[in-house]
Amino acid sequence: MTGARRLLVLSDGHPYEAAPFADLLASFDGWTVTHRIHPEAEEAVAAGAAREADAILFYDMPGYEFGGGTMTSRVPSPAYRRAITGYFARGGGAVAMHHAIAGWAEWPEWADMLGGRFLYQPGTVGGARHLDSGYRHDVAYDAMVLDPGHPVTAGLPPRFALCDELYLAPRWGDVTPLLRADHVFVRENFYSAAQAVAGRMFSNADWPHPPGSDLIGWEKPVGAGRLVYLQPGDGPAAYANPHLRRLLRNALDHVAAALVA
Secondary structure (H helix, E strand, O other): OOOOEEEEEEEEOOOOOHHHHHHHHHOOOOEEEEEEEOOHHHHHHHOOHHHHOOEEEEEEOOOEEEEOOEEEEOOOOHHHHHHHHHHHHOOOEEEEEHHHHHOOOOOHHHHHHHOEOOOOOOEEEOOEEEOOOEEEEEEEEEEEEOOOOOHHHOOOOOEEEEEEEEEEOOEOOOOEEEEEEOOOOOHHHOEEHHHHHOOOOOOOOOOOOOOOOOEEEEEEEEOOEEEEEEOOOOOHHHHHOHHHHHHHHHHHHHHHHHHOO
């Protein structure tokens, strides 16, 4: 592959600070970035934007409406679904970052592509029934590299510090583990997403969530392509972390290689 590669970035559906995120995108040397924001992002992908991409970065959480203590969700358009599944079927690669694991609650295939789901309400995912998921902001923890020989973790120290949001959420399927968090993933260390939707922020009362996985980064095949999920990336402190920037650059290089392998 010669010249700048083309990165399609999808965002919105979840709040984030636009200027620091733009700085993060600008740090990806060798990439020409096209940034689409929902709802226009869904329309652009449905119209063929994914066909022009060498990699996709999902930093979006589409398909929800929140308000008045309730949440509603919807499926993406048939054209969007065909475009995404077709992209991976052709060998396309993607990185899904942070809250992308919560997107499209009414499209189960999206959760299967990622190998996990953050649930705002109790539901059945991965063939099992689960309570709503947990969140915790501003957690100071160490990310620990599980596979130092993998292209995504190349050049990273064995462990590095982050201050970021963590999730207590189910994951399933065969994946290549890349990163774990040095944090205890039990209900006492998280808050209930369903209670937050209902207006009771930072509560885990009457929420008997079982312990969960500490895996925060993995790779899995999707169609003829590959997807890397990275849970870090909630806000400016994470965007500016040099190790996270290295991790993201590595991941984008790796998933793009699927198209030319």
